[in-house]
Amino acid sequence: MNFLFTYNTHVLFNVFQSFLIFFSIVVFGAMLSVIERRLLALFQNRYGPNRVGFFGSLQLFADMIKIFFKEDWTPNFSHKFIFNIAPILSFSSILLVSVIIPFSKNMQIIDFKIGILFFLMMASLSVYSILLSGWSSNNKFSFLGAMRAAAQTLSYEVFLGLSVMGTVVKAGSFSLLEITFNQSHLWNIIPQFFGFLTFFISSLAICHRHPFDQPESEQELADGYHIEYSGMKFGMFFIGEYISIIIMSCLITTLFFGGFYGFYSVSIFWFILKSLFFIFLFILIRASLPRPRYDRVMIFGWLVCFPIALLNLLFTAFLVLYL
């Protein structure tokens, strides 16, 4: 009990900071649904939602009211316990990655020595939520979607790990803070360009964003794995996807774009700016690229991205060891 009184302010500050980070990520994730619609409209020469409030600023609250008052129906042919627990898993598994992201030098919830391994673990745990939701819905289309999601995520996670390893080898540590410090003079994008490419592509696949939205392809599978979900359970999946976009763009910033290092200064401002740029890029890619055929996605993953990531890792290791 003694340490509670001695480090009282420090502990309180840490708790406050963690709550702030969690809360702001969740709120921004919810806001991103409106921001994405506005941006997609911008790319397609229309206005997005601009009726509710001043320039559509209250659209988020309208959506919230709608989703809260929808009937939250659990199908009686489903496995109810797994059906209910899947959206919570989907929401929380990728949100937990936010604890290892260094927003600035002092603003990080916890600095794991195995930071990247923790991220890889959580990313692979998020497959379970989709697989369980697709299976417990007891619906052929949702099961097809879940199978596609599992196959896609498994094949893209192989080189998700490999593409990050180049930066790990360069920094000599799994800790994200160490990797950021390693980029104080030169951002990793230049020496690790192919690592960045493969990481970006696989992060698109991990978030189930277009063009890798095979599990929820509306045209073939009628929304895939969350076909039976409604109300707030669907909302969890929906916001979980946006949160995973935020987390992934934060990670890209940290790993390849120098994190909080900017021009002439070191601050959280640069971090947020870079992350916003990557969120913008995610939405731009959604607006422009069509969904490829399913076997093409797998072939592209295994035959193009996987060798590139592997060669990149080998080359980096060679340079680090012999130069």
Add this chain to the structure above:
Amino acid sequence: MIIKKIIKMVISQLNSIFLVFMNSFSKRETKLYPEIPVKLTPRYRGRIVLTRNKNGKERCVACNLCSSVCPVGCISLQKKTLKNNRWKAKFFRINFSRCIFCGLCEEACPTSAIQLISDFELADYKRKDLIYEKEDLLISGPGKYSDYDFYKYSGITIKDPKNKSLLKKNKTVNLKSLLP
């Protein structure tokens, strides 16, 4: 060869992303309707009205042609004979929840009484309110064809049907007609 193909594919993808990005600088096509009023051509087929001629008399002679030509059967009317043996609609009813705004009634009408004007704000909260009676349909003006008077050419009180001067054709092109 495969590598060349892959590079070509990657460049085409990047190009499409760039082109979509450049769209964000171009003008938006959406019309912000309630704030900015819509410009519609006079031939636009919107709300259906019943018109009067120049003297303020009803043009409709209750011939039932519009009702019989209507593909969805949303027009119903009944005739009433006046003292001078002319006809007039006793009631005239259009069910706008069925109307498809095809404009066939306007083309069938010999007296050009029934006309489709360029007003499309017909929304209502109840289906019952979309059934328009004669009082709702009848307007005080002549509509699109201000000079036309049916009884000049035909009808019950015409005295001299061989008076060719009235039947002289107008040589100017009628912009409002869809017929050849």
